Amino acid sequence: MLSVTDLRDLSPSPAELNALLPRARVDLDAAIDVVTPIMEDVRSRGREAIAEWSRRFDGSAPEELRVSPDYLNRCLDELDPAVRTGLEIAIAHNRAGHRAQMPREVATEIVPGGIVRQRWIPVRRVGLYVPGGLAVYPSSVVMNVVAAQVAGVAETALVTPPQRHFDGNIHPTIAAACALLGVDEVYAVGGAQAIAMLAWGIDDGEAPIAPVDVITGPGNIYVAAAKRVARSVCGIDAEAGTTEIAIIADDSAHARFVAADLASQAEHDPAAASVLITDSEELAREVDTELEAIVAATRHSDRCRTALGGPQSGILLVSDIDQAIDVANAYAAEHLEIHTANAEADAARIHNAGAIFVGPYSPVPLGDYVAGSNHVLPTSGTARYAAGLNVMAFIKPVQQIHYTAEALAELTPHLGALAESEDLPAHGEAARARA
Numbered sequence: 001m002l003s004v005t006d007l008r009d010l011s012p013s014p015a016e017l018n019a020l021l022p023r024a025r026v027d028l029d030a031a032i033d034v035v036t037p038i039m040e041d042v043r044s045r046g047r048e049a050i051a052e053w054s055r056r057f058d059g060s061a062p063e064e065l066r067v068s069p070d071y072l073n074r075c076l077d078e079l080d081p082a083v084r085t086g087l088e089i090a091i092a093h094n095r096a097g098h099r100a101q102m103p104r105e106v107a108t109e110i111v112p113g114g115i116v117r118q119r120w121i122p123v124r125r126v127g128l129y130v131p132g133g134l135a136v137y138p139s140s141v142v143m144n145v146v147a148a149q150v151a152g153v154a155e156t157a158l159v160t161p162p163q164r165h166f167d168g169n170i171h172p173t174i175a176a177a178c179a180l181l182g183v184d185e186v187y188a189v190g191g192a193q194a195i196a197m198l199a200w201g202i203d204d205g206e207a208p209i210a211p212v213d214v215i216t217g218p219g220n221i222y223v224a225a226a227k228r229v230a231r232s233v234c235g236i237d238a239e240a241g242t243t244e245i246a247i248i249a250d251d252s253a254h255a256r257f258v259a260a261d262l263a264s265q266a267e268h269d270p271a272a273a274s275v276l277i278t279d280s281e282e283l284a285r286e287v288d289t290e291l292e293a294i295v296a297a298t299r300h301s302d303r304c305r306t307a308l309g310g311p312q313s314g315i316l317l318v319s320d321i322d323q324a325i326d327v328a329n330a331y332a333a334e335h336l337e338i339h340t341a342n343a344e345a346d347a348a349r350i351h352n353a354g355a356i357f358v359g360p361y362s363p364v365p366l367g368d369y370v371a372g373s374n375h376v377l378p379t380s381g382t383a384r385y386a387a388g389l390n391v392m393a394f395i396k397p398v399q400q401i402h403y404t405a406e407a408l409a410e411l412t413p414h415l416g417a418l419a420e421s422e423d424l425p426a427h428g429e430a431a432r433a434r435a
């Protein structure tokens with residue numbers, strides 16, 4: 001089922017290794033060409049354009065773009081109690097995980113009477129994207145909203161595609177998750193049209209929608225591309241696009257666990273990537289056999305088969321775990337699982353991954369829902385420099401400077417000398433005016 005690339009006994013340069021790694025054929029640059037005209041259209045024609053693009057891509061458009069509070073509350077009342085409990089556990093665990101991330105304010109007395117304070121200030125208004133094309137993602141409501149709420153954001157506008165099976169309204173479980181978290185500004189719009197609406201707002205006199213300061217959340221390649229375009233006018237979190245999983249496994253790994261986890265992420269999208277990196281030919285064979293059985297029996301069999309058979313998925317055979325770690329660092333997976341005899345020590349050598357799952361009992365789906373970590377994670381190799389969603393996406397470090405007259409006077413000659421060296425004498429004069 002998975003194609004095999006043999007990297008044993010090769011010592012490729014970084015560029016050669018990159019060319020050997022399984023990657024999707026459609027890249028973000030191509031998707032940017034698709035989404036740019038959609039976003040320009042929404043920017044200039046507002047609601048009318050949104051309705052047209054929604055009909056085209058989602059097969060329906062809501063009568064009202066903003067979801068009514070009645071619908072949100074009704075969906076919560078009617079929510080399956082087991083799903084409600086699952087969401088409540090996810091919310092509680094995520095709150096604990098995100099509270100622990102909040103940095104402390106620090107004040108440093110640089111010189112007597114001269115204080116520099118490092119404050120952390122939340123952005124005021126954020127746009128949260130929740131996907132809803134092939135699957136629906138109430139868990140992504142939790143991941144986005146909890147991080148924003150813990151960071152202290154005042155206003156959250158949440159967007160998610162209209163669902164044709166629900167008359168163009170949003171999916172009831174997403175609506176229920178919003179109500180559970182107290183989010184009441186929710187719009188039935190998805191894809192690039194949603195990102196454009198959040199970035200530029202709508203000011204058509206009807207019911208204005210204010211632009212946001214930051215957009216976060218996962219989505220398919222079009223959503224990831226639209227976020228890159230929106231970056232010119234607001235902040236974004238990482239490009240959290242089509243799901244990827246890589247697994248480093250040696251001969252101590254359980255083939256069935258490895259196969260189950262590869263299949264779990266393949267079910268997101270036919271373009272999803274599942275990659276096994278192993279030094280054991282026997283494990284590679286066993287995993288492939290297990291995958292056949294799992295994929296044949298699972299509900300989204302076709303989607304999984306397409307994802308696993310695509311050029312973005314495969315098995316990479318390596319000489320040993322040292323090479324496996326080099327390959328994983330070059331690949332920079334969204335999710336990296338480690339199933340080796342020394343999993344914790346091997347995890348410590350990983351420096352590029354969206355999130356690292358250590359040992360046989362920490363599968364990616366645990367992180368997708370209830371581990372207390374955030375499942376909105378960087379894809380397509382961007383984990384080389386980008387991080388998973390966390391409170392820092394919503395807060396800004398701002399330095400606050402407060403000096404006394406005496407502290408300023410002590411430094412005025414030095415400040416003046418530097419100002420002269422830059423031929424900016426008015427800078428020095430501003431300090432000397434206080435002498």
Ligand SMILES: NC(=O)c1ccc[n+]([C@@H]2O[C@H](COP(=O)([O-])OP(=O)(O)OC[C@H]3O[C@@H](n4cnc5c(N)ncnc54)[C@H](O)[C@@H]3O)[C@@H](O)[C@H]2O)c1
Nearest residue numbers: 057131132133134190191218219220240242243268376377
């Ligand atoms: N990286 C992460 O953190 C993370 C987390 C959860 C999900 N995901 C990924 O999110 C994605 C969800 O995708 P989805 O499709 O189910 O929902 P989605 O909401 O991301 O995308 C649906 C939207 O895509 C747009 N679209 C579809 N085809 C288009 C086209 N040809 N041109 C322009 N726009 C088009 C439409 O506007 C539609 O509303 C999956 O790929 C999944 O793997 C990633």
Ligand SMILES: N[C@H](CO)Cc1c[nH]c[nH+]1
Nearest residue numbers: 137139140243244368375
């Ligand atoms: N694995 C996804 C991140 O790529 C997140 C998710 C949500 N629901 C299920 N899985």
Ligand SMILES: [Zn+2]
Nearest residue numbers: 264265268368
């Ligand atoms: Zn998942």
